Amino acid sequence: MRTSRSIIRLLSIVCLFATSVRAAERPNIVWLLSEDNSVHYMPQYGNTLANTPHLDALAGTGMVFEHAFSCSPVCSVARTTLMTGIHAPRAGFQYHRKITPASLPEGAFMFPTHLRRGGYYVTNKVKTDYNVQVSKVWDQSSRNASWRNRPDKETPFFHMQSFGTTHESSLHFPESVVTNREVTTDPDSVNVPPYYPDTETFRVTLARYHDKISQVDSQIGEVIEQLKTDGLFDNTIIFYFGDHGGVLPGSKGYLYETGLHVPLIVHVPEKWKHLSPFGRGSRPVGFVSFIDFAPTVLKLAGIDTPTDMDGVPFLGDGITAEDVDKRDSAFGHADRFDEKYDFCRSLRVGRYKYIRNFQQHYADGLQNNYRYRMLAFQQWRELFHQEKLNDTQSRFFQAKPAEMLFDLEADPHETNNLADSEEHADTLLSMRMALADKMKEINDLSLFPENEMLRRALPVATEFGAEQRQRISQLIDLNQLALQPFDQARPHLLRFVKSKGTLRQYWAWNVAACFGNNDQQLQNAANSLNDSIPVFVRVRAYEYLGICGDDVGQRLVSLLYESTSNAEAAMILNTIVFLRDGGFPESVNNLQIDPSQIKVNEPLVQRRLEYLGFAKNE
Secondary structure, eight states: OHHHHHHHHHHHHHHHHHHHHHHHTSOEEEEEEESSOOGGGOGGGTOOSSOOHHHHHHHHHSEEOSEEEOSSSSHHHHHHHHHHOSOHHHHTOOSBSOSSOEEOOTTOOOHHHHHHHTTOEEEEESOOOOSEEOSOOOSEESTTOOGGGSSOTTSOEEEEEEEGGGSGGGGOOOHHHHHTTOOSSOGGGSOOOTTSOOOHHHHHHHHHHHHHHHHHHHHHHHHHHHHHHTTOGGGEEEEEEESSOOOSTTTTTSOSHHHHEEOEEEEOOGGGGGGOSSOTTBOOOSEEEGGGHHHHHHHHTTOOOOTTOOOOOSSSTTOOHHHHHTOOEEEEEEOOBTTBOOOEEEEEETTEEEEEETTTTSOTTOOOTTGGGSHHHHHHHHHHHTTOSOHHHHGGGSOOOSEEEEETTTOTTOOOOOTTOGGGHHHHHHHHHHHHHHHHHTTOGGGSOHHHHHHHTOSOHHHHHHHTHHHHHHHHHHHGGGGSOHHHHHHHHHHHHTSSOHHHHHHHHHHHHHHOOOOHHHHHHHHTOOTTSOHHHHHHHHHHHHHTTOOOHHHHHHHHHHOOOHHHHHHHHHHHHHHHHTTOGGGGTTOOOOGGGOOOOOHHHHHHHHHHTOOOOO
């Protein structure tokens, strides 16, 4: 008996020793994220105005990825994608700010949980901003989180640290900053993109943003110095990247390259060079997206990619440069952004970028209270109303085309839409079909309006999406009616608005609003809707009538009083703001809203009421 116990004890010691050796043989991994930052302002990508010696050094000993993309241009959606490796529209966390959090599929976890279970000590300093309901993710997540707090120096660690210095709030400054030029970067030296007015306000705003990037570099340098002081730098793989694009007007929240194309620098020390197929100072050209980051970290840690993740590793044992460099596509999505509703999808393939605007009648510049705290945003809109902008600069405040196609090599600022170009007709058709196929592949849940998705799909939206796969595919095809001439689409729209399917009715009215044609039969159908038709369908029909010039203000207010859904009420108020500010003020003449009659209590609703001048009393 004693002999057996001794053998068992010896085996336990051997196992513990083996585990310790394996732990010591795994790399430490650190993520350093600058908030709201695209490649367009970074010295490593050609813009030399910011001073970034620490990132320069990291790039010199590591690799600079030419094509790294956030899947979404806003933090909560982007960060949840990073943590899960899952496409947000597949799992129901595509809306910023969430009204109700989704749940991950059974057995699915954020990747730090997999690391923690695999023996890593995982820490986060400090931003989370998740759109899904999760249990314990981190060993420590706080302002004091650090690898230095791990229980054993031999324990491998993953550390994530975010730097809010470049967040858009840093550009919410008073007029005195412009007047006194309170910046370090010379405003006269900045390059003002052609879609902005070249004004002092924009130049100072751009200069201040470059100042903030220089400050972030210093903060990143402090973290790197800590690793060196602790003797860990040569055993640690370091990722630096932006958490999405931004943050000048028209970038954060939008599917242009300034909203999605992020800097990515990865330093792999000599000890772990076998885990990267790329050498020092290299610039991989393959496309990598945020869905790929979690699988990549797990691969580096020797953990297989879970089957619930959508991404593919781009570093790790067995990954070749050819594997990575042949990747040439990136999928993007933008939905509700705070109280501002939209529904856009993008696909980049090589040099071409395709954007599909499913609610094209909504201008990019539709009111969002937080966005318009920035002086540059305010001035841009003021100059538009004063008719002091050229066509390119005015585009932000006008209805969008249903389709946009850009050749990014010839047109890096995305100002020349090639969707109507005969020369690019084959490319347009190919990318149109590829994007629709991608949406069908992931069971894109935005084909269920947010109120319906919250009611029907949650908590586990992935399962619901799989069950509704055929319906989602059909609704995507219905929306493609907006790409046909109105005369061809009209008979189908008339059939769909009178169908028994409420989702078909909803999207048919949305397509009708995109066309905006005064069609007597469609208008009669919209005016004949009664209370048996769901509120979310009627709001789209009344939106169409408002675009046609009908006074629908009181009908929309009645829907607002009737609704018991937070998302539905936010949608109604979005329509009212769109009609009032978007060139159809006669459709909401003499609008009066009594907040006491509104049944919901949602911050997004309150924001719209404040903007409209009908703030709800607490």
